[in-house]
Structure formats: C-alpha cells, structure tokens
Amino acid sequence: xxxxxxxxxxxxxxxxxxxxxxxxxxxxxxxxxxxxxxxxxxxxxxxxxxxxxxxxxxxxxxxxxxxxxxxxxxxxxxxxxxxxxxxxxxxxxxxxxxxxxxxxxxxxxxxxxxxxxxxxxxxxxxxxxxxxxxxxxxxxxxxxxxxxxxxxxxxxxxxxxxxxxxxxxxxxxxxxxxxxxxxxxxxxxxxxxxxxxxxxxxxxxxxxxxxxxxxxxxxxxxxxxxxxxxxxxxxxxxxxxxxxxxxxxxxxxxxxxxxxxxxxxxxxxxxxxxxxxxxxxxxxxxxxxxxxxxxxxxxxxxxxxxxxxxxxxxxxxxxxxxxxxxxxxxxxxxxxxxxxxxxxxxxxxxxxxxxxxxxxxxxxxxxxxxxxxxxxxxxxxxxxxxxxxxxxxxxxxxxxxxxxxxxxxxxxxxxxxxxxxxxxxxxxxxxxxxxxxxxxxxxxxxxxxxxxxxxxxxxxxxxxxxxxxxxxxxxxxxxxxxxxxxxxxxxxxxxxxxxxxxxxxxxxxxxxxxxxxxxxxxxxxxxxxxxxxxxxxxxxxxxxxxxxxxxxxxxxxxxxxxxxxxxxxxxxxxxxxxxxxxxxxx
RNA sequence: GCCCCGGUAGCUCAGCAGGAUAGAGCAUCCCCCUCCUAAGGGGAAGGCCAGAGGUUCGAAUCCUCUCCGGGGCACCA
Numbered sequence: 001x002x003x004x005x006x007x008x009x010x011x012x013x014x015x016x017x018x019x020x021x022x023x024x025x026x027x028x029x030x031x032x033x034x035x036x037x038x039x040x041x042x043x044x045x046x047x048x049x050x051x052x053x054x055x056x057x058x059x060x061x062x063x064x065x066x067x068x069x070x071x072x073x074x075x076x077x078x079x080x081x082x083x084x085x086x087x088x089x090x091x092x093x094x095x096x097x098x099x100x101x102x103x104x105x106x107x108x109x110x111x112x113x114x115x116x117x118x119x120x121x122x123x124x125x126x127x128x129x130x131x132x133x134x135x136x137x138x139x140x141x142x143x144x145x146x147x148x149x150x151x152x153x154x155x156x157x158x159x160x161x162x163x164x165x166x167x168x169x170x171x172x173x174x175x176x177x178x179x180x181x182x183x184x185x186x187x188x189x190x191x192x193x194x195x196x197x198x199x200x201x202x203x204x205x206x207x208x209x210x211x212x213x214x215x216x217x218x219x220x221x222x223x224x225x226x227x228x229x230x231x232x233x234x235x236x237x238x239x240x241x242x243x244x245x246x247x248x249x250x251x252x253x254x255x256x257x258x259x260x261x262x263x264x265x266x267x268x269x270x271x272x273x274x275x276x277x278x279x280x281x282x283x284x285x286x287x288x289x290x291x292x293x294x295x296x297x298x299x300x301x302x303x304x305x306x307x308x309x310x311x312x313x314x315x316x317x318x319x320x321x322x323x324x325x326x327x328x329x330x331x332x333x334x335x336x337x338x339x340x341x342x343x344x345x346x347x348x349x350x351x352x353x354x355x356x357x358x359x360x361x362x363x364x365x366x367x368x369x370x371x372x373x374x375x376x377x378x379x380x381x382x383x384x385x386x387x388x389x390x391x392x393x394x395x396x397x398x399x400x401x402x403x404x405x406x407x408x409x410x411x412x413x414x415x416x417x418x419x420x421x422x423x424x425x426x427x428x429x430x431x432x433x434x435x436x437x438x439x440x441x442x443x444x445x446x447x448x449x450x451x452x453x454x455x456x457x458x459x460x461x462x463x464x465x466x467x468x469x470x471x472x473x474x475x476x477x478x479x480x481x482x483x484x485x486x487x488x489x490x491x492x493x494x495x496x497x498x499x500x501x502x503x504x505x506x507x508x509x510x511x512x513x514x515x516x517x518x519x520x521x522x523x524x525x526x527x528x529x530x531x532x533x534x535x536x537x538x539x540x541x542x543x544x545x546x547x548x549x550x551x552x553x554x555x556x557x558x559x560x561x562x563x564x565x566x567x568x569x570x571x572x573x574x575x576x577x578x579x580x581x582x583x584x585x586x
Numbered sequence: 587g588c589c590c591c592g593g594u595a596g597c598u599c600a601g602c603a604g605g606a607u608a609g610a611g612c613a614u615c616c617c618c619c620u621c622c623u624a625a626g627g628g629g630a631a632g633g634c635c636a637g638a639g640g641u642u643c644g645a646a647u648c649c650u651c652u653c654c655g656g657g658g659c660a661c662c663a
Contacts (some may be wrong), residue, residue: 031603032604036606037607044606059643083606089620169662172662189622240662256632262612293589330588332588333661342659343660344663357655370657372657373658376589398591439598440598440599441599445592464625467623467625468626471622474622474623478622481622515602528602531600541626542626542628544627545626545627545628549622586623586624586625
C-alpha cells in the first residue's frame with residue numbers, strides 16, 4: 001500500500017518535471033507515512049514540504065500542483081492538503097480488506113520479505129568463554145542474537161549463526177589448573193587455592209567426576225606443587241604471576257597428556273552445559289567455531305604474515321605490535337607477546353579473516369558493551385586485510401541488572417551470588433525470559449525485574465500477548481462446541497461487513513506487520529516487534545470486549561472469524577521470530 | 587583525561603529515516619462479567635522530552651557544549 005502510494009507520487013513528480021515546474025535534476029526521496037490520527041487520512045506524505053525550497057514554491061501550492069498531476073488510482077478515495085503542506089490520502093476500505101485474504105493465503109509466510117535476498121549474513125553471538133556456565137548477561141546476548149537472526153531470515157537474508165569457542169589460550173590453562181587443584185583437594189592434599197583461579201562450584205564437580213573416573217592417578221604431593229612458587233596476592237605477591245607459575249608447575253608435573261586430560265574434561269563438560277542451556281532457551285547455532293582449530297590450522301601465523309607484508313607489524317620491547325593507529329585505533333596493539341605466545345587479538349584477527357574468506361556479505365558481531373573499545377582494532381584489522389570495514393557490523397548489548405522487586409540482585413562472581421541463565425530460566429520460564437530480554441533496545445541498560453517476569457498476573461506483558469492468541473483459539477473451540485461450521489469463503493465474500501472502528505483499527509495494524517518486520521530487521525531491533533505485538537494484542541482485547549464474534553448471522557460471524565484468525569496468525573508469526581511460544585490455551 | 591551507552595509521566599520504557607495535540611505498562615482514582623478465559627476492557631489524573639546554544643518551514647528526534655548515571659581504556663580473553 002505504502003509502495004503503491006509512493007509510486008503514484010513519483011509519477012506526479014515526473015509529470016511536474018515534464019511541465020518544467022520541477023528541475024529534472026531533483027530526485028526527491030518520496031516518503032509516505034502512516035497516520036496515527038484517522039482524521040488525517042490513512043497515509044500522508046511530506047513531499048511538498050521537502051520539495052518546496054528547490055522548487056521555489058510555497059509548500060501548500062506545490063502540494064496542489066502535485067495532486068493535480070497525481071495519476072488516478074482506484075485505491076485512493078480522497079486526498080487533501082493539510083497543515084503546513086502535508087498530502088493526506090484516504091484509502092478505499094475495500095482495498096484495505098485484502099490484507100485479511102493475504103494473511104490467510106500466506107499463513108506462516110505472511111510478513112516475510114525478499115529485501116535481503118541473495119545476501120549472506122553471518123551473525124556471531126554469545127561466544128562466552130567455555131570456562132563456566134552462562135550467566136544472565138550472556139542471556140541477553142543470546143536472546144538478542146537469535147531474534148536478530150530470525151528477523152534477518154524473515155527479511156530474506158541467508159543467515160548463518162555462529163558461536164566462537166575460545167578453547168585456546170591462557171584462560172583455558174587456568175581452568176585446567178583450577179580443576180586439577182580441586183582434584184588434589186579431593187585426594188586429600190591441602191593447597192591454598194589461587195586468587196586468580198576459577199572458584200565456581202562447577203569446577204569442583206568436574207574434578208570430582210575425574211576423581212571417580214581416574215582415581216588418584218594424577219595425585220601429586222602438595223609440597224611438590226607449591227615448592228618454589230612466587231607469592232600469591234594474599235601473600236603480597238601478584239596473582240597473575242602466581243597463576244602463571246602454577247600453570248607451568250601443573251604442566252611440568254602432569255605432562256602434556258595429563259594436563260590435556262584436565263583441560264579437555266573441563267572444556268567438554270562446560271561446553272556441553274552451555275549447549276544444552278542454549279538449546280533449552282531456544283537458541284541455536286549453525287556452527288561452533290573452535291579457536292584451537294584455527295590456531296592448529298596455521299591461520300594465525302598466516303594472518304600475521306599478511307599484516308607483516310603490508311608493513312603493519314613492528315617489534316618493540318621484545319613483542320610484536322600491530323600498527324593499528326594508522327588505521328584509526330588509538331593505540332597500537334600487541335599480537336605476539338614477549339614470551340612468544342600470540343595474543344587473543346591475533347587469533348581474533350585470524351578469525352575475522354576466516355569469516356571474510358567464507359564469503360559473507362555482512363558480518364555481525366554481537367558483543368557485550370564492555371567490549372566497545374575493541375571495535376576499532378578489529379575494524380583496523382579488517383581494513384589491513386584489504387576488506388571494506390563497513391561489512392562488519394558490531395552490535396553492542398548493554399548490561400542487564402537484575403531486580404527482585406526494588407532490590408538489586410548482586411552479580412558478583414563470589415560464591416552463591418552468581419546468577420546463571422539457567423537459574424533465571426528456572427525462575428521465570430523461557431518465554432518470559434526471552435520477552436523481557438527483547439523488550440528493550442539493546443543500547444538501553446536494562447532493569448530486569450524478576451518478580452514481574454515471574455508473576456502470573458496481568459502485570460506481566462508476556463501473558464498479555466500470549467493471552468490474545470489463546471483467546472482467539474478459544475473462540476474457535478467454542479465454535480465447534482456450538483456445532484457451527486467455519487466458512488472462510490463466505491467470510492471473504494462479505495468483508496464489507498467489517499464496519500466497526502475496532503475492526504478498521506485491527507486491519508490497519510495487521511497491514512503494518514510486513515513493514516515492522518522490514519524495519520526491525522534493517523535496524524537490528526527486535527524490540528520493535530515486541531512493541532508491535534503489544535499494540536496488536538491491545539487492539540484485539542479491546543475488540544473482544546466490545547463485540548461478539550460468534551453471532552447468529554453467519555456472514556458476519558465468518559467475516560469476523562476471518563479477521564481474528566488473521567490476528568492469531570500474525571501473533572504466532574511474530575512470536576515465532578522472537579522464539580516465544582504461542583499457546584492455544586492458558 | 588579519552589571513548590561508548592543512556593537521561594522522555596511518581597516507576598520501567600516506546601517514540602519508526604526530523605512532521606500535525608509527546609505514547610504504553612505499572613502505581614493512584616472511578617467504572618464494566620446473566621455473555622466466546624476479567625491473565626481482559628473503558629475512563630480520570632499525571633510532561634519546560636536533563637540544561638544551554640545551533641541547523642530549518644518544523645527538533646524529543648540531527649550538530650556542539652555542560653551537567654548527571656552506567657560501562658570501558660592490558661604483552662587478559
């Protein structure tokens with residue numbers, strides 16, 4: 001509808017150009033907007049105001065000229081010039097009704113578009129380090145990333161969802177060491193636990209499992225373990241130095257094979273937990289990309305060579321630096337440490353290079369807000385590798401703060417206070433968790449109210465939307481109980497019976513749906529879809545309260561059933577994209 | 587000090603790519619089930635869109651500065 005009006009206006013512009021009223025060089029952006037107030041018609045355009053200056057005319061006069069040149073169309077019943085120069089369009093109700101038929105024909109496909117057709121998008125999200133369970137912060141990224149993926153798919157893009165598994169590097173070494181130390185405790189050794197080791201309960205559980213499996217095979221005497229290590233933070237030393245020395249000791253005592261056994265158990269256990277957690281949350285990844293695999297393939301070295309041959313690497317203080325200041329970053333960054341190990345950045349550059357080579361048109365990274373400083377160096381790397389940096393889109397998700405009523409829930413990692421995604425899901429349920437995560441723009445800091453999300457009451461916006469769907473299902477069940485037959489064909493033949501304001505309002509909102517999808521996908525903003533759902537649900541509840549659907553008169557009944565059936569379909573489609581269920585009864 | 591995000595009703599937030607009288611939900615106050623689930627609906631009240639400049643026909647929306655919150659500035663990942 002919008003597009004058709006825009007075409008009409010373009011036609012008018014062309015003919016004004018021929019008449020010499022408008023300069024041929026002008027290529028106006030023709031815009032048509034929906035009007036909120038029915039008084040101003042169904043759609044309006046600001047075209048005359050936009051063109052007024054370049055045409056040297058006052059906007060209202062120009063609007064008149066545009067209307068004179070506007071090609072005739074059966075869908076437009078009336079036009080008017082209003083306010084400072086708006087052109088208002090009134091649409092033939094008959095034409096508006098066609099949306100109901102369209103929804104019934106397309107069903108679950110309704111609302112999808114082809115605007116992204118032929119474009120391959122890769123979206124990487126969650127990618128939490130496999131050193132512990134997902135917490136509520138990861139949950140927001142997971143909900144957001146998966147909703148954006150579905151949204152892009154609905155807009156026609158070919159989407160690949162990826163999880164980058166940081167299974168290489170120091171953090172994994174710390175994990176393996178932490179597990180081993182807990183294992184030694186289990187064996188009966190007394191060793192002070194390093195300040196910088198992982199102290200979550202899951203570490204103990206993993207070590208216990210190893211103990212049951214392997215017995216005391218990996219046991220070493222406490223004295224042997226701590227002998228000659230530098231002081232830990234608690235003893236006035238440096239916790240980083242201490243943990244590094246402990247890792248070395250662990251490696252020396254266990255040998256590569258033994259160390260890897262601990263590392264591998266930890267990785268498998270935690271990654272398995274993350275996978276099942278995400279699956280239960282309705283979040284899927286097409287690809288789990290291993291950092292270790294990347295390093296093993298020699299890709300990191302190769303990428304460094306490319307940077308080197310582009311003359312973007314230099315040596316200083318025994319380390320190798322990436323000269324990213326030349327490409328817009330504020331500092332140069334280390335890629336190979338003094339000790340010869342490559343940094344996380346080096347792998348990440350190689351990883352992005354790998355993504356580019358896989359042939360995606362758009363790369364999306366969903367990151368926590370704390371990573372924003374990381375963006376310039378990745379962009380620099382992409383430029384250095386000869387790729388247009390605008391192909392990389394980084395979406396930052398701000399933090400979520402949990403509240404229980406008025407009380408802020410502490411997010412400290414210290415024992416017992418840590419809130420995992422799994423705990424959140426257990427407490428509020430999958431649907432509410434997703435809905436609440438997606439309700440806000442991702443740039444918005446979020447206050448997540450656990451009590452509200454959990455409440456089974458009308459305060460809870462999730463139920464409000466789901467209830468609209470369930471209510472419609474219930475109407476169709478009641479229809480069967482009355483032994484009336486639903487005849488969609490008869491309804492379609494009598495759409496003109498939908499004369500109530502509430503019905504017009506609903507139809508109007510239904511026809512907005514494809515635009516909402518398009519818009520939300522373009523802006524990566526699933527919250528727009530939630531907003532829309534709340535509007536649509538409100539319209540339905542209002543309608544439901546004011547009118548009955550199961551009336552005696554068959555034509556009217558079938559017409560109304562067609563309308564609410566369409567509402568049900570659209571709600572189901574939208575909830576589907578958001579990964580939230582559409583219950584048939586509540 | 588520099589960088590990112592935010593500052594809209596008592597609270598939590600929308601406000602689409604500048605457009606016509608700034609919108610929801612919660613909380614407050616009134617009202618509505620003989621009827622398809624009241625997990626619903628109708629109404630009232632509530633605002634100098636943080637502040638100051640600028641851009642223009644027109645600014646909550648764009649630009650600059652200031653103030654107030656949150657986060658980030660590693661040879662960690």
